[in-house]
Amino acid sequence: MPLWPVYTGTNAPHDGITELPPPPPWRDFDGGPALPAPDASADASAVSPDRTHRAETYQATAETVQLVNAALYLRRPLLVTGPPGTGKSSLVYAVARELRLGPVLRWNITSRSTLHDGLYQYDPLSRLYAARQGGAGDADDRSGVEHHLRLGPLGTALLPYARPRALLIDEIDKSDLDLPNDLLNVLEEGQYEIPELVRAARHAPDGVAEVLADGTDERVPVARGRVRCRAFPFVVLTSNGEREFPPAFLRRCVTLHLRQPDDRQLAGIVRAHLGEPDAHARTLIDRFLSRAGTGDLATDQLLNAIYLARSADLDADSLDRLAEQLMPYLGQTAPSDVF
Known part of the structure; x- marks a missing residue:
């Protein structure tokens, strides 16, 4: 029988994530080639001492444990609501530490955040400058698109990692009205395209570009400008309850409401x-x-x-x-x- 619960809330790191059962047929993703999971030992250096301490000491309720496991089994985002100070953002760090998911990818939402910000950032001006500085046949020519593009936290989380990455989309209720709806398709399909790389792939021999991932200086391969996940990431969206979300968005999430502790x-x-x-x-x-x-x-x-x-x-x-x-x-x- 599959392991339940995979996440126990005991704060003791383990590899139970490898014992997750296969996803539901409608949440089965096949992105590739598979990328190795980041080293769990890098987790402490990737976050502040405050986040590390909170991950080590997080006190999960029985309801929290159940719904985290539901999100992991169903490969669905977890929408965490509740008053300020109830540990909404700390939860993802605790889960990532216990399940050895590597450094948490974090996307802090503001009223100006767009889906594009979470997927990738592209700097055409730096590319233009590099093209002017480099000469034809220059061995160190850095005018290619991939040298001026970095994946965002959401874009990195959807890379075809062999085990799930952990992604925090913090304070989604601060976004404009369009962002939750814009997220629907990406989180439902588990994939996205980078138009700049799609166009560049037409002129590349193998169509593979090496791009920087979020939170690291290492490059990852992206084939034909298309990214599709392999293991759906553990996505936590937090909300302070400052707005309501569309029914279509809520339907695609597992919802956890954190209450003030007794x-x-x-x-x-x-x-x-x-x-x-x-x-x-x-x-x-x-x-x-x-x-x-x-x-x-x-x-x-x-x-x-x-x-x-x-x-x-x-x-x-x-x-x-x-x-x-x-x-x-x-x-x-x-x-x-x-x-």
Whole structure:
């Protein structure tokens, strides 16, 4: 029988991803030639110490484990929603670390982001400059299209890797109205074309171009300007709930809603980051929970308050006032008068 769950949420790295069953017939991709997966040991150097620490200490709920595995089995994107500070973006780093998927590819969305940005970037001006600088027959001629093109995070994730890459599309709700719909076809088909390389392939002997992938200085082969995945990437799209998405987009995603953690989960989070909660930490947890019911608070705020309570040589009253200043409601610039 296939392994379930592949992702366990235990934060212990393993190769269970190799035991995934074959994809559903309608999600079976055959891109090639197969590329080796990036070395998992490069993961720590690819992200900040903060991301590495959060991946190592992420506390997954039973619902999170189930829906992550559903997305992996079905080869579907995972849309993660929830209040700020509930670990939406940290989830993909935890999954990538446990399943040894290599460095996480990250695409931060803004109101100006387009599908093209995620797939690749091409600089025609630098190519024109290179063509003027190089001479005919120059052995170091760098005027070819492939020398002025780099794949984006989405474009890299869809390369024909032998095992899935992990891709974070962060804050998709900040995009303009067209981006979710533009993503539909690419994520459904698992492939895309690079028109500049398609045109160049007509004049190339084998039609293969070596292009830079996102987050690396290594080049990967692209045949005839077409990229098709082999192992569908583990795609996590995060949303703070600032907008609604088209039904067609939601239908193609597995949806996970993260809620504010309860007292048991908060104690586990504190334990993972800072060790066993002491009496003062448990008091702060209780006060955090009582306030979280009337406004948005992030778990980071609680961790900051507990860390300072353990590190600073302050009396109890000073610690309480400092905690109040560290845990204002999100979106509130001035500290609350009520704690």
